[in-house]
Amino acid sequence: xRTRLFLVLALCLGVDSFLAQPFLQAQSPGAAPxxxxxxxxxxxxxxxxxxxxxxxxxxxxxxGAMTLYYPKWIPGEHxxxxxxxxxAGLRLSAGGKSVPWKRxxxxxxxxxxxVPAGATALEVTLDFLLPPATxxxxxxxxxxxxxxxxxxxxxxxxxxxxxxVRDIPFRASLTLPAGWKFGTALPVDSSSGGRILxxxxxxxxxxxxxxIAGAHFRQVPIGPKLDAPHFVEMAAExxxxxxIPPATKNAYDRLVTQAWALFGAHHYRSYRFLLALSDGxxxxxxxxxESSDDRMPERxxxxxxxxxxxATLLPHEFVHSWNGKYRRPADIITQDYQQPMRTxxxxxYEGLTEYLGQLLAERSGLWTQEEYRDSLAMxxxxxxxxxxxxxxxxxxxxxxxxxxxxxxxxxESWRRSTDFYDESSLIWLDADTLIREKTGxxxxxxxxxxxxxxxxxxxxxxxxYTVDDVVQGMNRVMPYDWAGFFRExxxxxxxxxxxxxxxxxxxxxxxxxxxxxxQSAYEKRNKQIDLSASLGMVVAEDGTIVDVIPxxxxxxxxxxxxxxILAVNGRRWTGDSPxxxxxxxxxxxxxxxxxxxxxxxxxxxxxxxxxxxxSGAKYPRLERIPGTEDLLSVILKSSP
Numbered sequence: 001x002r003t004r005l006f007l008v009l010a011l012c013l014g015v016d017s018f019l020a021q022p023f024l025q026a027q028s029p030g031a032a033p034x035x036x037x038x039x040x041x042x043x044x045x046x047x048x049x050x051x052x053x054x055x056x057x058x059x060x061x062x063x064g065a066m067t068l069y070y071p072k073w074i075p076g077e078h079x080x081x082x083x084x085x086x087x088a089g090l091r092l093s094a095g096g097k098s099v100p101w102k103r104x105x106x107x108x109x110x111x112x113x114x115v116p117a118g119a120t121a122l123e124v125t126l127d128f129l130l131p132p133a134t135x136x137x138x139x140x141x142x143x144x145x146x147x148x149x150x151x152x153x154x155x156x157x158x159x160x161x162x163x164x165v166r167d168i169p170f171r172a173s174l175t176l177p178a179g180w181k182f183g184t185a186l187p188v189d190s191s192s193g194g195r196i197l198x199x200x201x202x203x204x205x206x207x208x209x210x211x212i213a214g215a216h217f218r219q220v221p222i223g224p225k226l227d228a229p230h231f232v233e234m235a236a237e238x239x240x241x242x243x244i245p246p247a248t249k250n251a252y253d254r255l256v257t258q259a260w261a262l263f264g265a266h267h268y269r270s271y272r273f274l275l276a277l278s279d280g281x282x283x284x285x286x287x288x289x290e291s292s293d294d295r296m297p298e299r300x301x302x303x304x305x306x307x308x309x310x311a312t313l314l315p316h317e318f319v320h321s322w323n324g325k326y327r328r329p330a331d332i333i334t335q336d337y338q339q340p341m342r343t344x345x346x347x348x349y350e351g352l353t354e355y356l357g358q359l360l361a362e363r364s365g366l367w368t369q370e371e372y373r374d375s376l377a378m379x380x381x382x383x384x385x386x387x388x389x390x391x392x393x394x395x396x397x398x399x400x401x402x403x404x405x406x407x408x409x410x411x412e413s414w415r416r417s418t419d420f421y422d423e424s425s426l427i428w429l430d431a432d433t434l435i436r437e438k439t440g441x442x443x444x445x446x447x448x449x450x451x452x453x454x455x456x457x458x459x460x461x462x463x464x465y466t467v468d469d470v471v472q473g474m475n476r477v478m479p480y481d482w483a484g485f486f487r488e489x490x491x492x493x494x495x496x497x498x499x500x501x502x503x504x505x506x507x508x509x510x511x512x513x514x515x516x517x518x519q520s521a522y523e524k525r526n527k528q529i530d531l532s533a534s535l536g537m538v539v540a541e542d543g544t545i546v547d548v549i550p551x552x553x554x555x556x557x558x559x560x561x562x563x564x565i566l567a568v569n570g571r572r573w574t575g576d577s578p579x580x581x582x583x584x585x586x587x588x589x590x591x592x593x594x595x596x597x598x599x600x601x602x603x604x605x606x607x608x609x610x611x612x613x614x615s616g617a618k619y620p621r622l623e624r625i626p627g628t629e630d631l632l633s634v635i636l637k638s639s640p
Contacts, residue, residue, distance in 0.1 A: 001076050001138065001286050001320075001350065038169040038200055043156055045213070046177050046194075049146040051130035055156040061094070061115045061122040067161035068101075068124075071154040071207065071337035072109040074139060076287045076324070078343050079402030083140030083155055084109055089127040094119035109338060111158065128155045133280040139210070139293065141282035148214030148235035150276050150293055154207045154337070164335040165207075171200040174211060181217035183233025185209050185272050185290035205460075207337075208288045208325075212274040218242040220249070223256025227457070229270045230256050232314075236277035241298050248301060251365040252314070254638070258363045259318055261639035262356065262446060264454040267326040267461060273314050277301065285313045287320030289460040297525075308518055309525045311366040316357030322453040323356070324349050330464035346398035347490060348470055351424020355432075356449065358425065363638035372636060373622045374516040376429075376502065379422045380509045381620035383497035385532050386423075387550040388416035394423055395490040410561030413549045423497060427489050430501030433631055434485075435478050437504060441634070447477045503625065505632035510623040513587065519619060529579045533618040534586050535596070535611060539565065543573045545600075553613035559598065566606065567599040583617065590616025 037060025044054040059068070072082045092099040094116050104110035115122055130149075135142045139152040151174065159168055175195045176182060186209035187199040201209070214235030223230045232252060236242050244252070260266065268290040276295045286293040294317060296310050297303075329349055331342035343349075362372040383389075397404060398420040405418060432445035452473045455463070467486070474482040489498045502508065511533060515523065523530055528546055529539045536552020537545055543565035548554050565573045568585045589596055595610040624630065 001078065001284070001317075038171050039157075039159065039203075041153070041157055041170055041172040041206075042175075043151065043153075043172065044175045045149065045151065046175055048130065048144050048149050048177060051132070051144060053128040053130065053151075053156055055124075055126050055128065057124040057157060059122045059124060059158070059160055061119060061160070063115050063117045063119055066113055066115050066122065068111045068113070068122075068158040069161055069336065069338050070109045070111070070158055072107075073334065073337050073339065073341050074154055075208065075332075075337075075341075076320075077138045077405075078341065078346065079405060080109075080340070081138060081140055081402075082109060082337070083128075083131075083137075086129045086131065086140070086155070087126055088129055089125065091125050093123045093125075094121065107338070110161075124158055126156065126158075136282055138282075138284060138286055141284070143276075143281055145237065145278055145280040147216060147237050148212070148276055148278060148281075150235075150274065150281075150295070151211040151213070152207075152293070153210070159203055159336075161336075161338075165203040165337060168203040169200045170203050170206045171198065172206060173197045174213075176213050177215070180213045180215055182211055182213035183217070183219060183231070183235075183272060183274055184211040185268075185270065185288065186211065209291065210274060210286075210288065210293050212276060212293075214276075216242060220244060220252075222249070222252040224253070226256070226260065228266055228268055230272075231270070232273045232275055234275045234277060237280070237298050241277045241300075241302065244301055245304075247365070248307065255315060255318065255360060255364040255366070258360055258638055259315075262360065262449060263322050264450045265457040266321070267455075267458060268321060269459055271318070271321065273317070275314075285317040287317045287324055289321060289325040292317035292320070305517075305521050306525060308367060308371050309521050311361045311371070312354075312357050315360035315364065315366065316353055319353045319356045319360065323353050323449075326455075326461065326463060327453050327465055328462050330466055333462065333464050342399075343401045344395055344399045345465075345467060345470075346401055346420045347394065347424040347427070348465075348467075350398075350418075350421050352428050352449075354421045355425040355428040359636065362636050369633065369636055371518050373507070373632070374518040374620075376507075377509060377516075377620040377622045378519060378522075379426065380497065380499055380502055380622075381533050383419070383423050383426060383499075384495075384509075385536070385549045385552075386413045386416055386419060386497075387495070388414045389419075389497070390493050390495050392416045393491050393493055394419060410547055412547050426498050426501060427486070428501075429505070429635075430489070430498055431474070431482075431485065432635060433501045433504040434480075436631060436634070438480070439478055443477055444635075445477075448473055451476065502622070502632075505635065506625055506628040506630045507622040507632055508625050510621050511618040512621045513617045513619070515619045516621060529582060531582075531586060533620055534615065535613055539579075539582065541579060543578065553596075553611045554609075557595075557598075557609045557611040558607070559600065559609050559611070560602070564601040565598055566601055569597050570599075586613075587617040589614050 040058045042056045070084050072080045074081050092101050099113050101111050101113040130144045131142050133142045143150045189197045189199045212235050216236050216239050218234050220232045234242050272291040273294055274291050277298050279298050283295045300310050329345035361367040397416050436444050471482045527541045531537055535554045536549035537554040538547045540546050545561050545563045547561050548559050568582050595612050598609045600607055
């Protein structure tokens with residue numbers, strides 16, 4: 001999963017055999033699992049324009065007590081995020097007669113009923129109320145407009161308790177609005193008149209296989225003709241948005257070849273980037289084994305200034321097919337979607353993926369080397385700003401991911417956020433440069449990646465791992481105290497972020513008087529002014545303070561989140577470019593002994609804050625360390 005702005009594996013020896021064995025067997029999504037009866041699911045999406053889906057299920061059943069679950073812990077979302085509050089009209093019946101149900105009063109996702117005598121199946125009908133355009137989150141966020149939709153099966157089904165989800169066969173169908181086309185990794189049995197009938201698959205595979213559809217749709221093959229085809233399958237608000245600029249298409253082609261060179265093998269029969277392009281949906285990425293749910297603004301492919309801000313989206317989710325889906329932390333693997341997923345290893349699941357996704361963005365040409373370095377500079381500065389690191393170790397941000405994804409933005413630097421993405425990428429850069437340095441360049445982190453996430457090509461399968469497996473895999477590449485290396489960085493409450501890899505690569509954090517083009521693009525996309533490196537605050541374009549960094553000038557001057565700037569040094573926050581006025585005022589502090597003055601609205605009150613700051617404009621960049629090897633350029637070098 002990818003949510004940050006920029007930022008942003010050998011068999012598991014310690015897992016009980018009951019957990020490891022089923023997941024070590026490749027499962028074909030075209031074949032029904034051997035146990036349990038087949039559940040049928042008919043999804044009618046013809047009312048998607050009114051943001052409502054209609055679902056009917058037939059669940060094999062026996063007379064007596066029966067428990068049904070609504071999926072709670074959604075893979076890749078790292079939390080109990082199943083959107084059960086958007087389920088309406090739930091009715092159960094058997095043989096044409098209503099069957100009463102009762103929700104468990106301790107687990108809101110559990111439903112109990114009594115199947116009547118003589119019944120062989122339980123019929124379930126329900127509606128799902130699709131969220132409005134303003135709804136944030138992941139698969140339960142805004143996902144549809146009148147012109148397109150991404151359908152996630154976990155939203156529209158119940159399933160029987162007591163059987164592992166990999167052993168419950170589902171046969172699904174989907175009816176689309178007239179004229180809509182679709183894309184999915186789910187194997188299709190037949191398609192006619194807007195109704196698609198899919199082959200029977202396990203519930204695990206069904207939920208791992210979303211569908212994208214729309215009135216404006218395009219499938220684009222990418223990459224060379226290898227033993228597994230790759231596609232970008234796009235739905236957009238209009239036909240124009242589906243045009244991929246030639247340079248971007250070439251970069252997508254190279255993304256496939258560079259990923260295969262990096263991992264040395266793959267674990268899918270085909271791979272599909274399901275790309276929704278709309279300003280009326282939430283924007284994020286969510287990983288699946290043979291596809292990814294990727295979402296951008298409508299002009300995300302066309303706007304040359306905005307494209308770099310989305311450069312890591314597809315690479316990040318693609319990497320997850322190897323790291324997160326094929327190799328997966330043992331504590332995240334559960335028998336069903338009701339058991340908690342323990343997320344302490346997200347520094348590998350997401351952090352290593354972040355590091356590799358950023359490399360692939362540059363190696364494929366989606367980023368230039370300069371853009372990669374500017375992103376890295378922003379990450380280093382961001383990590384140093386997070387004063388919360390003095391009380392909250394990095395590993396705790398992974399353990400408490402289910403809380404931090406939903407945390408407010410204000411006081412983020414003191415609370416900390418999902419730092420296991422970008423800060424962990426610094427740790428993996430540290431490890432990569434250390435291996436290269438100590439082996440004279442004969443080994444690198446990529447040797448670990450190939451042995452840990454590569455393996456043998458074939459259909460989807462899952463191989464669990466523990467932290468001990470990560471350490472052993474690293475030691476096979478280069479003997480070292482990797483357990484101590486990781487523990488020191490994961491348990492640290494030092495105010496200094498783990499930047500040793502940046503310096504070892506021949507670069508260090510510096511500051512410029514103007515934002516880099518990449519930072520400017522992020523600021524424009526997010527409609528905010530990032531003055532965290534200077535005043536220590538982030539400001540929305542309407543003057544509202546988004547966040548303040550403890551200890552910096554804004555904090556010392558009494559500024560807090562959600563206050564609103566009315567004037568800067570006596571000049572009203574108004575006109576076409578008040579942000580330029582604020583930037584100019586910050587820049588002018590370098591030659592002034594006067595403090596910078598802000599007049600702020602704080603609820604019903606107006607107050608004046610003086611900021612004792614005299615260092616001028618500061619925006620993060622990397623600069624070369626004289627006399628050192630440019631190891632970063634070596635790391636970024638792509639395969640032929």
